[in-house]
Amino acid sequence: MSDFNQNIQPKRRLLIIDLMQGIAMLWVVVGHHLLAFMPPVYGSIHYYIYSFHMPFFIFISSFLIAYSYKSQAYSTYTYRKFHKFFIPYVLIGVVVTLLSAMQKGWNTVSMNLLDLLVSPKQSDATFLWYIYLLFFLYALYPLCFKIRMKYKGYFELLMLLVSGYFYLNPVSTPIFCLDYLTGYLLFYILGIMAAWYFPFLEKQLSLLKVLGLFSLIAFIVLTIFAFVYPDRFIYIGLCFVAIPAMYGLSFILRQIRFAANALVSISKNCFHIYLLHMFFIQGIAMIFMKLYTHRIESLGLMFVYLVFSTVFSMVGSIVVFRGYNKLKLTITREKV
Structure with missing residues (x-):
């Protein structure tokens, strides 16, 4: 088996890795919504994601x-x-x-x-x-x-x-x-x-695709068990099955152009999203608490809130970073 020579082989951007990193970043942002007004079930969701x-x-x-x-x-x-x-x-x-x-x-x-x-x-x-x-x-x-x-x-x-x-x-x-x-x-x-x-x-792509799809099925089954019959070994299983499962999910999502493009964009801006997303999550939460003084009880409202806050936090982080880059470029040009 030949070694992976990092000094000779040219590096190309790998779409499947971009998709997997985009999915990983989505899980990270969703998992950072441990807010006081969330319904009790979000505590279980948070623990599940962090597993x-x-x-x-x-x-x-x-x-x-x-x-x-x-x-x-x-x-x-x-x-x-x-x-x-x-x-x-x-x-x-x-x-x-x-x-x-x-x-x-x-x-x-x-x-x-x-x-x-x-x-x-x-x-x-x-x-x-x-x-x-x-x-x-x-x-x-x-x-x-x-x-x-x-x-x-x-x-x-x-x-x-x-x-x-x-x-x-x-x-x-x-x-x-x-x-x-x-x-x-x-x-x-x-x-x-x-x-x-x-x-x-x-x-071994053909074999890896099959492994990924079977792992995705196993991941879904373990997810159901995690909420119905939570157990330490279920969460350990999720921990290890998630990697090939998200690989399998990436192969499915790459067929959906909008989803693939969105995940690639998230992947390319992953570092900046990680740095800035909590400012948006907390800002949205503060506005929400001003407008809605009660705790979220409905699962539907929780889902809508999570989707909106997650998307806005990631898009907002990307927009802020691009704005910063444009400003820096403008200042550099003026100095020249």
Whole structure:
């Protein structure tokens, strides 16, 4: 089996990965609607989504980390990733901290900023923890790549065993997101291994399609059981079945032009949506509570609210980012 040579093979954008990343981002945004006025059933929906959506999201992100990697000086690589991820992370985190201080008091700022740098889950910008973790996932990859080039199969087996252990026994401390890093390490390893063996997997498309469709059926069955007979093992099953199931769903949705185009657009703007979507979710919630002072009781109204808020939050994030890009381009041209 040939190695996936990241320095020679030209990288083409993969439609199926775009579709899967778009689906993953949809799950993320829907899962961030844990609002006080939601009906009790949303708590179950939230728990259901969180049982699989982050493992799936990390798998896709890790695949792209490995697939897009180009060998270069480690200091250059990490500096670029730091600039790409940490600067926006800190800027958005500071904005959230200041907005929070307006409600909770300015004496909370110093502790919030410390949490933002050391333990993002404990800060008021808790939703940004994934951006924080993503930098470390990128920084870890060149080391995995170099060791794997030397030891190959032995290293892969070792990493599967180590990550499997941490999946069952994650580190409990939230400092530097070590709890999430260890808890999701298995899906990081599976994602980068999928990229390493992508040339082989690409030759098995017929088999993968069948696997994906059967996994999608299994995912639907497990979803029903999760709400009717919730059980720990059901959620573990969802966690692992979700990856091939969303692959199968992507093959179905690629046949629907509007859905495919929408998911690709979400995928291309995934980072900016993640950074900004909570501002829209919270803003919509504040307006809703002004207009509708009661708790949502109807499942129909909850569904309509989730669809509207999810779509508006993603579209709004894309529009804001494009507006920022146009403004930056205009300022640059004026300086020239």
